[in-house]
Amino acid sequence: MQDTTWTTPGQRHLFAILGDYYQLTKPRLILLFLITTAAAMEVASQGSVDPLLLLVTLVSGALAAAAANTINCFYDRDIDQIMERTSSRPLPAGRIQPWESLVFAGALAVTAFALLSIFANLLSAGLAMAGIVVYVAVYTHWLKRSSPQNIVIGGAAGAIPPLVGWAAVTGELSWPAWVLFAIIFVWTPPHFWPLAMLIQEDYAKVNVPMLPVVNGDGPTAKQIFIYTLVLLPTTLLLVYPCHVAGWLYGLVAVGLGVGFIYRAWDLIQAPGDKDRARALFKFSILYMMLLCVGLVVDSLPVTQTFIANLTSQVKTLVALCL
Incomplete structure (x- = not known):
């Protein structure tokens, strides 16, 4: 019996491209952000969070974090090319062009903002965008290459997800x-x-x-x-x-x-x-x-x-x- 090939070369190429874009988002870093967001929402709602709001907020948070991580990959592509553990990433390896990564990050950020604005509130949407700005501008651009305390101050970006979750439920920050x-x-x-x-x-x-x-x-x-x-x-x-x-x-x-x-x-x-x-x-x-x-x-x-x-x-x- 002849073997059946389920994917064409074109499909395999598409899967490789999608895999590269997925790698840009640094998915392993996002999981903890989502866990802290969900925990904040559960506490804010006293254990009775609306399932749809929870789902939308977590998806939006994942998209916002993915956007920030992608911009980080764009900015650090010069040093990623030198560091052994990062040299094979899509940007330093040339599999994705820098402008393509920025368009991708922009699309992720706009989608996250739109979802939170529609299904939650503007405060949570604004906080999600603030997280991107802090991670990119404060940590990646300003502190990472200039101060040994970079992770201390820049760590504020990673502390914003629970604020997003709390604001999505209550509309305020207590x-x-x-x-x-x-x-x-x-x-x-x-x-x-x-x-x-x-x-x-x-x-x-x-x-x-x-x-x-x-x-x-x-x-x-x-x-x-x-x-x-x-x-x-x-x-x-x-x-x-x-x-x-x-x-x-x-x-x-x-x-x-x-x-x-x-x-x-x-x-x-x-x-x-x-x-x-x-x-x-x-x-x-x-x-x-x-x-x-x-x-x-x-x-x-x-x-x-x-x-x-x-x-x-x-x-x-x-x-x-x-």
């Missing part, structure tokens, strides 16, 4: 939304710097002053530890004084925070150990995912009912014992 922003903002340096420690040779090759390149592994590890110490009490602000999360989330936040601090302290003991840096980087991703899961589960009505009933039973039992 204090809990800004606490969510602060959590992502403080989490970003101890998340990114371990990765920078692993690939600092690449950054040094293209004169990008990441903290490990400028100050070395030891001072970077100490900075990471300090940020993990600040992160733990920051996460608990949602419990008090914001009162938008309960003790279930609080327990999750404390447990994850202690684990983060322990791993950061372990890195200080051997700052040059690539395995410890890699383990810390991987844990930082797991940390944010589980923190958001804990926040979402805590906000669900069924969870709140269960906790209220459990608290009532405990109070009754204590009263009987007394």
